[in-house]
Amino acid sequence: xxxxxxxxxxxxxxxxxxxxxxxxxxxxxxxxxxxxxxxxxxxxxxxxxxxxxxxxxxxxxxxxxxxxxxxxxxxxxxxxxxxxxxxxxxxxxxxxxxxxxxxxxxxxxxxxxxxxxxxxxxxxxxxxxxxxxxxxxxxxxxxxxxxxxxxxxxxxxxxxxxxxxxxxxxxxxxxxxxxxxxxxxxxxxxxxxxxxxxxxxxxxxxxxxxxxxxxxxxxxxxxxxxxxxxxxxx
Numbered sequence: 001x002x003x004x005x006x007x008x009x010x011x012x013x014x015x016x017x018x019x020x021x022x023x024x025x026x027x028x029x030x031x032x033x034x035x036x037x038x039x040x041x042x043x044x045x046x047x048x049x050x051x052x053x054x055x056x057x058x059x060x061x062x063x064x065x066x067x068x069x070x071x072x073x074x075x076x077x078x079x080x081x082x083x084x085x086x087x088x089x090x091x092x093x094x095x096x097x098x099x100x101x102x103x104x105x106x107x108x109x110x111x112x113x114x115x116x117x118x119x120x121x122x123x124x125x126x127x128x129x130x131x132x133x134x135x136x137x138x139x140x141x142x143x144x145x146x147x148x149x150x151x152x153x154x155x156x157x158x159x160x161x162x163x164x165x166x167x168x169x170x171x172x173x174x175x176x177x178x179x180x181x182x183x184x185x186x187x188x189x190x191x192x193x194x195x196x197x198x199x200x201x202x203x204x205x206x207x208x209x210x211x212x213x214x215x216x217x218x219x220x221x222x223x224x225x226x227x228x229x230x231x232x233x234x
């Protein structure tokens with residue numbers, strides 16, 4: 001319940017940001033009802049607000065949402081839900097429900113955690129989205145209030161506690177450099193997609209640095225022959 005309430009309240013920020021980017025009240029609420037993954041929703045409306053095409057904005061939102069498919073692979077084994085329930089449960093496979101479920105000691109408690117987190121978050125997220133969009137319409141020009149910063153602020157608040165290792169911080173820093181550096185050169189929304197290359201780039205660099213130099217690998221013929229090993233060491 002605590003996770004559902006705390007994260008669900010950020011729906012206010014999405015509702016305000018979406019309305020400020022030009023989406024109607026119906027479009028904003030439909031996004032929360034059907035997409036229901038905050039990062040993808042913020043990416044979509046952010047790209048649209050910056051002048052990006054709907055296709056580019058949708059592509060960025062899609063790639064951010066792909067991670068939920070990998071969560072589903074793990075949760076399908078952990079929860080072992082009946083086949084008839086799985087299509088409905090898939091709508092709630094997001095960061096928060098996955099984290100709560102994986103933290104539980106038993107399958108029964110994992111199912112309860114998934115259900116309570118998903119239900120509370122889905123209801124509150126959609127309710128606060130509606131209220132945020134209505135509030136944005138009531139206050140008029142959201143740019144004058146600086147509310148376009150709400151989306152990035154929520155992103156930063158969610159991301160910062162997850163950057164625990166040096167590699168994770170390096171990926172985040174490189175992604176920022178790519179995203180900001182390419183803003184003047186590429187259409188709106190595309191720099192976010194290019195910034196995703198920061199993760200494989202850092203992993204590749206780590207693999208190169210952590211690999212054994214070729215000259216340090218002993219050839220099989222350099223290994224001592226069995227007859228060279230003292231009898232007591234065999």
